[in-house]
Amino acid sequence: MRKTRRSTIVDVAKLADVSAKTVSRVMNNEPHVTEAVKTRVREAMRELRYTPNVAAQGLVRSRSYLIGLVYEKPSPSYVVELQKGALERLHGERFRLVVLPVESVTEREDEIIALLRSAALDAVLLAPPASDNAALMRELREGGLPFARISPTRLLGQGPSVAMDDVAAAQEAAEHLIALGHRRIGIIKGDPSHAAADARLVGYMQALARSGIPLRTEMIESGLFTFESGLVAARRLLALDPPPTAILAQNDDMAAATVAAARECGLSVPEDVSVVGFDDSDISRVVWPPLTTIRQPVEDMAYRAMDMLLAVLRGEAEGGDVLLAHELLIRRSSGPPRAEPPIP
Amino acid sequence: MRKTRRSTIVDVAKLADVSAKTVSRVMNNEPHVTEAVKTRVREAMRELRYTPNVAAQGLVRSRSYLIGLVYEKPSPSYVVELQKGALERLHGERFRLVVLPVESVTEREDEIIALLRSAALDAVLLAPPASDNAALMRELREGGLPFARISPTRLLGQGPSVAMDDVAAAQEAAEHLIALGHRRIGIIKGDPSHAAADARLVGYMQALARSGIPLRTEMIESGLFTFESGLVAARRLLALDPPPTAILAQNDDMAAATVAAARECGLSVPEDVSVVGFDDSDISRVVWPPLTTIRQPVEDMAYRAMDMLLAVLRGEAEGGDVLLAHELLIRRSSGPPRAEPPIP
C-alpha cells in the first residue's frame, strides 16, 4: 500500500493556473489578490485536499507552532486542569501543545534546557516548581525562547505570569478555623521544592500571630502533596497529646488523607477534628465529608498564561504579573471544636 | 535584545573543517567516517551548542517527530495514566507527544480528521471511544497515518491495539458479589458512547445468568463515568424497594459516588450495601472505605500501544491485538449482605 504523495502548493498552483506565490498569498490572507483568483485557488485547494506542510512553513518562518507545557509530577487533578486551561485557549489557534513532564527541575536544569532546545518549541508554559527556577529562566531568555509562568512566587516583573495569593489564601483558611474556635491547629506542608509550600505556611503563621496563638513547631508536619505523604503526616499530628482540633493541609490530596487518618484513629470529621484543604480539586468533593478548601483557579490561570504567551508570540507587549482571586469554600469538613473539658 | 542566530550544520562544518554532509553523517551515526573526523565534528558541535533544526530534518525526511494522543474528556485519573504510559515509552526517543482531547469523536469525524491532518503528526494513539470509530480509522488509513488503539472492542485484526477483557473482568466482579451472598445486584453503566460500557454490562449479565439470578431491568442504571452522573444513578438504585444489597459501578468515580449516595441515605458500606468499582484509579484508595475494584492497567496499555506504534514507524511488522491481564482487587467496600429477615 503506497501512500499517495501529499499535494503541495505547486500542485494547487498548477490546477488553479497561477503561481505558487499566489497560492501562498491566498492561504495567508495577504492583500492584493483578485477575488476571482482567490476562489479559484480555494477550489483547487479543496479539490486536492491540500494542507500546508507545517515543516516547510516552520523552516522559512522559523516557527514550529509548538508550545511546551513543563510540569513536575504533581497531583493528577492539577495536571488535568492545567492542560484543560492551556488547551482551551489554544482552541482555534494553529499552535499545538506538547506535554513535557520532568522528573525534577532543580536536579538537572541543563538536561531540561537540552530537552527544550531539541523539542523546537516556540514558547513554553512553566508550571511549579519550574516557574520559580531562576537558572531555567535565564537559559530560556538567553535561548530566546519566550515563556509564561504559572504560580511563581519569586523573580516577579520578569515577564508574563499568573498566580494567586497563596499567603493570603492560607491565612484566610487558618482564620476560618480560628473563627470557629480552634486554637490547636496543625498544618501539613507540601513539597518543599514548591515555593507555594512556604507561602502557605507563612499565611498560616500570620493568622496565628494575629490571634495571638503561639506557634508550636510540633504542629507543623511536612508532606509532598501526595495522598500517601499526607497520611503519614496526619497520623503524626493526630498522635500528639493533646492532638490538634483542626488540621490545615496544603492541598486536597493531603486533606483527604487527613480525613482517612482521622477515621483510622476513630475520630470523626469535623466533630473531633476539622480538616481544611487547598485547591478545590475533584477529590475535595469526592471524599466524605466534602472538604472545606481554598479554590485555586488552576484552569483559569493556565488559560490566562497561555493567552499572554500567545500575545508575546504575536509580538505584542510582554504582560506583567497577573493575580487571580482565590476563594474559601466552606463545606462539611470543618466545624467548631468540641467543648474543652472544664478546667477544675 | 537580539537573539543570536542558532548555529547550523554549516557552522559546525566550517569549524570542524569538513563538509556539511559529513556533519550530518556523524549526527546520524552513519558509517564511513573516520574516528578522528568524528571526534572533531563532535567537538565543534559541542562548542557551538549545536542542535539540529527539527523543521529542516522533518522537511527532507517528511517526518514531524510528533505523535498525537486522541481522547475524549474522560476521568482525570484515566487521562493522566494514559499520558504517563505513553510518555514513559517515549522517554529517550526523538518523538514528542501532542495532546488532542476532542469534544465528541462520533459527532464530527471530519473535523477531527482535519485536525489530525493539519497537526502534521507521524502517528496517533487512539483512546476510547475514538479507538472504536470505524470512519476515523478508515480516514487515517487512507491518509497513510499510522495509529494504535487502546481498548478497542470492535474491528480487531486491523493493526496494533492493546486492551483488556472487559466482559471477563465485569463478570469476575459480579461473581465476587454473588459469592459473598448477594442476589440483588445493581449496576451503573458508563458512557454509552464507550463500547466498554456494553462489554461490562454483558459480563454482569453473564455472571447473573450463570448463577441463575434473574435479570431485573430496574437494577440497571446509566451514568457517564463521572462522579456526578454516578451520584444520580446511585440514588435511583438505592431508592428502589427493596434496594440492591450490592452495586457494581463501571468505574471508580461512579463507585465513589455510590458510596457518597449510600451515606446520604444513612446506609453504611459495606454493611448495608456493597460497592465495587472499576479501574483501580487513585480515587479508589482515597475514598472510605477503599474500593473493591478491577485493576485496569491503563498505564501499561498506553506504554504497549506506544511501543507498537514506534515499531510501525520504524517500519517493522504491524503488531496485532494485545490483551493485558486485569485483576480483581478486594478491598473494604464489599462484604456479605445483611442476613435476610427470616420468612415467617
Add this chain to the structure above:
DNA sequence: TTGTACGCGTTATCAG
C-alpha cells in the same frame, strides 16, 4: 495584481 529567483537547514545522490 501577479510572478521569478532565492534561501531556510537538512539529507540523498552520486561523483571523486
Add this chain to the structure above:
DNA sequence: CTGATAACGCGTACAA
C-alpha cells in the same frame, strides 16, 4: 571515506 549539488515545500524580496 568525503564532498558538491540538488532536492524537500514554502515565504520573502524584488520585478514585471
